[in-house]
Amino acid sequence: MFNKQKVKIAKDSAKQKNIDATLYQKPLVCLFDVDEHTTRAAETAGFNISVASLGKPVLTSDISRQNQNLFLLNHSWPENIHEYDVFVVDMARGDAVSYKKDEHNIVYQTNEKAHYISVEYPQTIFDGRAYSGNFLHRELNNIVDRRHILITFASRQQNLSYKIVTIPQTYGSDIDRLFDNYSFMGSAYHSKNLVGKEVEVCVSNKDLMNILETCKNLIRYEGTFYHPTRYENNQDKERTNFIPLMVNKNKEIVSYVEFDSNCTKFVFPQMTDKEKLLVPLLETVLPSIHPEIFPESTLFSWKKDQAYWLPNHSELLKKRSDIEYEYKCKMDGAIREIDNNLDKHSFLHDLLSQTDDALVQAVLSYFRWLGYSSAVDMDNGQALKEEDIQVELDNGLLIVECKGIGGTSKDSDCNQINKIKHRRCKERNKFDVFALYIVNHQRYLPPKQRKNPPFSEQQIADAQTEERGLLTTWELFKAYFMEQKGIIDKDYKRRMLL
Numbered sequence: 001m002f003n004k005q006k007v008k009i010a011k012d013s014a015k016q017k018n019i020d021a022t023l024y025q026k027p028l029v030c031l032f033d034v035d036e037h038t039t040r041a042a043e044t045a046g047f048n049i050s051v052a053s054l055g056k057p058v059l060t061s062d063i064s065r066q067n068q069n070l071f072l073l074n075h076s077w078p079e080n081i082h083e084y085d086v087f088v089v090d091m092a093r094g095d096a097v098s099y100k101k102d103e104h105n106i107v108y109q110t111n112e113k114a115h116y117i118s119v120e121y122p123q124t125i126f127d128g129r130a131y132s133g134n135f136l137h138r139e140l141n142n143i144v145d146r147r148h149i150l151i152t153f154a155s156r157q158q159n160l161s162y163k164i165v166t167i168p169q170t171y172g173s174d175i176d177r178l179f180d181n182y183s184f185m186g187s188a189y190h191s192k193n194l195v196g197k198e199v200e201v202c203v204s205n206k207d208l209m210n211i212l213e214t215c216k217n218l219i220r221y222e223g224t225f226y227h228p229t230r231y232e233n234n235q236d237k238e239r240t241n242f243i244p245l246m247v248n249k250n251k252e253i254v255s256y257v258e259f260d261s262n263c264t265k266f267v268f269p270q271m272t273d274k275e276k277l278l279v280p281l282l283e284t285v286l287p288s289i290h291p292e293i294f295p296e297s298t299l300f301s302w303k304k305d306q307a308y309w310l311p312n313h314s315e316l317l318k319k320r321s322d323i324e325y326e327y328k329c330k331m332d333g334a335i336r337e338i339d340n341n342l343d344k345h346s347f348l349h350d351l352l353s354q355t356d357d358a359l360v361q362a363v364l365s366y367f368r369w370l371g372y373s374s375a376v377d378m379d380n381g382q383a384l385k386e387e388d389i390q391v392e393l394d395n396g397l398l399i400v401e402c403k404g405i406g407g408t409s410k411d412s413d414c415n416q417i418n419k420i421k422h423r424r425c426k427e428r429n430k431f432d433v434f435a436l437y438i439v440n441h442q443r444y445l446p447p448k449q450r451k452n453p454p455f456s457e458q459q460i461a462d463a464q465t466e467e468r469g470l471l472t473t474w475e476l477f478k479a480y481f482m483e484q485k486g487i488i489d490k491d492y493k494r495r496m497l498l
Helices: 005-021 037-045 129-141 204-217 275-289 315-346 345-353 356-370 410-428 459-468 473-484 489-498
Strands: 024-032 047-052 068-071 085-088 114-120 149-152 157-168 177-182 190-196 199-201 221-223 230-231 236-239 242-248 252-259 265-267 389-393 396-404 433-440 469-472
Touching: 024 037, 037 047, 037 275, 047 459, 085 190, 085 275, 114 221, 129 149, 129 157, 129 177, 149 275, 199 204, 204 221, 204 275, 221 242, 236 275, 265 275, 345 433, 356 389, 356 396, 356 473, 356 489, 410 433, 410 459, 433 473, 459 469, 469 473, 473 489
Parallel strands: 024 047, 024 085, 085 149, 149 265, 396 433, 433 469
Antiparallel strands: 068 114, 114 157, 157 177, 190 221, 199 242, 221 252, 230 236, 242 252, 252 265, 389 396
């Protein structure tokens, strides 16, 4: 039902052009909707490739509330699909083609009834791939007592409804069918649609791990999957024939392999340059997992056995292992040094990003680096507003108010420290109190994109009149590196604070 043989014939004849370039007659590999660049790369690598399709989306035409378009499924694959060994399906939505009535009309009609799929208002596109995928699933189920491999580049999950119309129409002849676009897989364990790019490789197979690590930056996942379970000893246990290959930042599965009864299913996310994953997979990983499917790839695999090693091979392998171990040790050491350095100097980033207590602690760390060992946190939980930091000086007392804000300071923010200054002068009975307002302004922006300085002319004039300081954490940050480069020293910086 819905098939058009002329499409199949065209595909098979096109495939003949590459038969002379085929290095491996086995396995037979069928690529469904895989881009031309990846297809050429697999053919160039010598694999026996056939091109197939679950069908292209079709744009509807002249759809209104009063009419409908009738469609046929436009999938195509080899008639002997059950004899193939490796199937690759790219679920990415391709470009839609225009509706042509003569392409959706049964040419050779021998039965008394014809079946079409009806598309009605307000649908603007016909996507038959979910329905075609159901037929492909039936074809794959015809492969019995022989292991085969299904590789899927997954996309977001969609449920698609199809209204099948019988012509000539009779009462009750129309049928509604519902399929999702993973129908060709049977069980796909899809959890939810979710888009992202950051993934972590979690597979232990070294060859596969190296390939996936190389391709990590090319990936854009569109969905996540759950780990299927089986009921055993009165509890659900995760199935061991299901192995996650990659997870996202939330540790949700975005890629996996499942070893079914006679089918090994790989699911990978969408990615650019798919040939960088597919070709090494066919050349290296799959022949080692299923040598029976790749008889020609593994024809001389006995050469790798130790009994047939060439002269010096053992010593060179040990040398490589020693280099790898030395590299790992040095890399682990460098990572520890980086982590320790980030922890040691984290207060510098906190100066530019934090607010409230975290900002106060960052300023305290900065002051202690600057040489103010007497700097203390004054947050004692009292209702009366106090300064955030006090520093006992040889010539008086420095009081500091710290504030992290999304915008720039109000006049009241800048003036608050002056009220506390008068209170401290009265307590000490002397005018030796230095007041400083430090602000981490526009803290959601990169510091170089912020307004610098962030104080109005009136705020600066008031501060000069009242002899109190205005300072940004960005200036503190820059002064740190000026001291490290020897441009200024800590004594100069302390004098500038006063």
